[in-house]
Amino acid sequence: MTETIKKANLKISLNTFEAVLDATIQYAWSVKEQEHLAALVNGHEKVTHQLIKLGDQSLAQIQDTEIDDIEKLPAYVIHFVWMEHSKSFMILWRDIIFQRQKALVLQTEGKVTLDALQQHQEESMQVIKNGAQSLKDFLEAEVHMVATNNRKRERQLFEWSALKNPWGIYKNQLEQLNIQCLQMLEQTPDLIRTTRDFQNIKKWVLQNIDDCRSEIKQFKILAKEYIKYIKENIEENPAKVVGYLENEEANIGQNEHLQILNLSIEEQINRMVGQMQVSVGTNGGVLLYQEINFQRNARQWMDSETIPLIYEMWELNGSIGNSLKMALINICNRALLFSTQQKEGNTTDFDDAAFCSPLVSFLENINSWEADLKKLTQLIQQRMKNDFHVSEVYDTERPFLLVPLQSTINQYKLTQNPWIVKVKNWWQKQIKAIRKLKTSVEHEESLSVSEKIVRFAQSRKAPLGNTQYSSIFMTKGYIGKSFWVGRVQDLHRFEQIVKQWKSGIRGAVLLTGQRFSGKSSFGEYVSSIHFSHATIRLTPHTTIKVEGRKFNTTYDLEAALDFIQKHSLHSHPLIWVDDLEYWIDPNISLSKSIRALLTCIDKYGSRMFFMVSMGNWFAKHLDKNYGILKRFQAEINLDKMSREEVKKAILIRHGATHKILVDKNNEEPTPQDFQKITGQVYQKANGNIGEALSHWSYAIHRVDDEKVKYIPIPNYSLPDFLNPDAALILSSLTMEKRSTEYRLRKLFGPPFRKKYQYIIQRLISVGVLTRHLSGSLEVNEVMANEVEQKCHTEVF
Secondary structure (H helix, E strand, O other), X not given: OHHHOOOHHHHXXXXXXXXXXHXXXXXXXXXXXXXXXXXXXXXXXXXXXXXXXXXXXXXXXXXXXXXXHHHHHHHHHHHHHHHHHHHHHHHHHHHHHHHHHHHHHHHHOOOOOHHHHHHHXXXXXXXXXXXXXXXXXXXXXXXXXHHOOHHHHHHHHHHHHHOOOOHHHHXXXXXXXXXXXXXXXXXXXXXXXXXXXHHHHHHHHHHHHHHHHHHHHHHHHHHHHHHHHHHHXXXXXXXXXXXXXXXXXXXXXXXXXXXXXXXXXXXXXXXXXXXXXXXXXXXXXXXXXXXXXXXXXXXXHHHHHHXXXXXXXXXXXXXXXXXXXXXXXXXXXXXXXXXXXHHHOOOOOOOHHXXXXXXXXXXXXXXXXXXXXXXXHHHHHHHHHHHOOHHHHHOOOOOOOOOOOOHHHHHXXXXXXXXXXXXXXXXXXXXXXXXXXXXXXXXXXXXXXXHHHHHHHHOOOOOOOOHHHHHHHHOOOOOOHHHOOOOHHHHHHHXXXXXXXXXXXXXXXXXEEOOOOOHHHHHHHHXXXXXXXXXXXXXXXXXXXXXOEEEEOOOOHHHHHHHHHHOOOOOOOEEEEOOHHHHOEOOEOHHHHHHHXXXXXXXXXXXXXXXXXXXXXXXXXXXXXXXXXXXOOEEEEOOOOOHHHHHHHHHHHHHHHOOEEEOOOOOOOOHHHHHHHHHHHHHHHOOOHHHHHHHHHHHEEEOOOOEEEEOOXXXXXXXXXXXXXXHHHHHHHHHHOEEOXXXXXXXXXXXXXXXXXXXXHHHHHOOOEEEOOOXXXXXXXXXXXXXXXXXXXXXX
16 A cells, blocks of 8 residues: 555555554454443544544645645545545444444343354454455555556546545544444443343333232132131131131231332332433434433333233232132121021021132132233233333334324324314204203103212213223322323422421421312322432321331321331431321320321421321311411412313323224314313313313223223212211211221210111112221212212201
């Protein structure tokens, strides 16, 4: 190559370039596996530096007027011919760096083995060596070809001297290529760490599935053990069986698998990098980029594609556990009756199979439940396996971690089309409406009050066969940031209170609102933002952990608060008491618990932040008797959300179901139709977000595996059924949310057995009250707010 070079400085630079090129390739492809990427990038930088130096010297020679044009020939060839080949060579080197980065991500995911990685390194070395040799040979051959033909040489020199020198463009391109390589080296550790974060989340989800399956298998084992125990002991000692089963039933409780998974996923996602410009491919010498926010995309995808299914999985698990508890309670009742008959000598022919029949039925049903669970878990596993990988960024055909939304409804968020009104025959509609009204009035007058109550309750049920869709709307509480909408002013207000608390002012916030207005969701959301690792959730009969110490709560709020303040001297936690009403117990007075809470806020509110939620009625009662509102920094009432916020909440949840919404004509509704539908739901719910989501799920019917149809629920109202005695019972239950007959008996005294017990049974029979497995009573959720409104407005 250097034989035709006349100027010493250019000759030296060419020799240096060749030496640096050979040495750099040899070093970059001989280092250890973990150092190879850095060596490639450093090598690319060194070679780029030598090329730029060579180009600058060639430019200086071309611009030197003392040098003859013939002697400038090599410099012209370098700029006008050879630099294009040099750029292509550096692009090849850059693409090898990209492929190496991609291979490291795939290796972290387990999709590429170490042997394959080594093979890729060896193959790329051979490719780069061939390219380097071709680059070195090309310049000498090109200069020799032009120089040996005088006419061609003179014509070529004349043309080149008349053209604008391309070196400035080539220099900039070489520098940009080098910057791209440095950026890939810089982003690789973040990509690898994020890949491991994804792998951890996937591992935890799959472990969570295994835990759920294991629990159900354990339920089956327990049921068989119970049957064996009953058969061995029921005839001789039924009281022993009762004691044993009652103890076992108490031990079948709620687990924390779901909560632990949510916290682990949230913590892992919070560690991920935010916005990153990721190299995702090459095309015709161009390095393709994609702006990825791994943190946001991972959270949205998990909240939309996986978490709702996991919630459904654990709801099914809970239903199975409750069925087992119900079977044990049923057998206990039979055993108690049998024990009484045995003492009285009234026993008939004994049949141990009859005692075990609830458990036998449970074992028969559990197979179908397991089949439902298998479908859910397979869907979760399939989605995690197919989509939840960092390497999906390299699929340039589709967006990274796509969260599918129904296209026509999704467009509603982006644009509003002009309102198009299809004019129909108005007179015919009026005639039909009048006839329909007349018929409905006649039918309405023929119904009794009890029938109207039952009709009201039955109209507010999710349609059969649509459980998978309904579950994402009916799931209560906080289910992820991707599902959060609105409350901007309330969130800002809470944030300011937290800032004031951190500056030394007492921190205490009261969340109030109707049933299902989103108090729990709001509390969980703000705690995840401001106290993600410092929240102590206080509920009766749970285990809390403070600075490594455990405490089993009862209904004694004072004891729980005392334990927390003693063992949190070096931390600044959030004390989150959701639904203060649930801390009422016959053996511990309400006044004791309230005074303990207020005293704790006064004493420790500067180092512990208190957040308490309760219903409107309960809050008014406590404020009247204890002046509770004055003891909190602020009351945030969550009764209503705006029409637009409710619409968006419905839209997000519907999108997460991956179902297509159709109207009565089996056509997708226009954005205006969707706005009208959600507006109707909003009005029926009176702005209550929980009621709105429930109303929506009541009105959605399954069409097939891909489509659902909106059929408005009848606009029934709850009839006037209250009398003074029923109002007294319902007022007590509404204020406390949940109670027991034992507590009501102590509250009402002797009249309870003579009068109120019968009223309770009647209210249960028509669906106004619900009795839980534990025996506690509660106003039916589908009419809780309506009952509260009637109790509040009607005077007896």
